[in-house]
Amino acid sequence: MRKNSIKNIRINEEVMRELSNIIRGEIKDPRINPMTSVVAVEVAPDLKTAKAYISVLGDKKSQADTLAGLKSAEGYIRRTLAKNINLRNTPAITFIIDQSIEYGVEMSKKIDEVTKNLKED
Structure with a gap:
């Protein structure tokens, strides 16, 4: 399967949808920020690895805590994804x-700041 084939794109979208459902509804780790969203997922053509791009609303500490929580729950996420x-x-x-x-x-x-300065001049 090629990287940008229709099948790969569909798998990416399906994994992204399921991953966001798992993160939003099933993981109970307090480190994971409730305002965490899955922006994109890139599954390798051989289906062995996937990169999940996560967006966290909050400061740097919140992002680091969320990333640590997701890494610790990786086994559970993978098992639920397989199911x-x-x-x-x-x-x-x-x-x-x-x-x-x-x-x-x-x-x-x-x-906005630049346009505001231009309007004042």
Whole structure:
């Protein structure tokens, strides 16, 4: 299976949907921030590994705690994922903090600040 094939894209979307359901509803770890969302998932073509990009609303400590909580619950997440999705192999999940939303908000604030300064002149 190629990386950007239709099958791989569908698997990525399905894993992302199930992963967000598991994180939102089934994990009871207090370290995991309730405002955690799965931004994207990239499953390798051989279905052995997956990168899950996670966005956490909060400060750096909250992000680090959430990442630690997800890494400790990785076995449970993988087992639940295997139960919910029928794949040949259940991928080993690597969680990565996604900074794109924060970066977008920061850039939006800078743009607003510049346009405000231009209107004052």
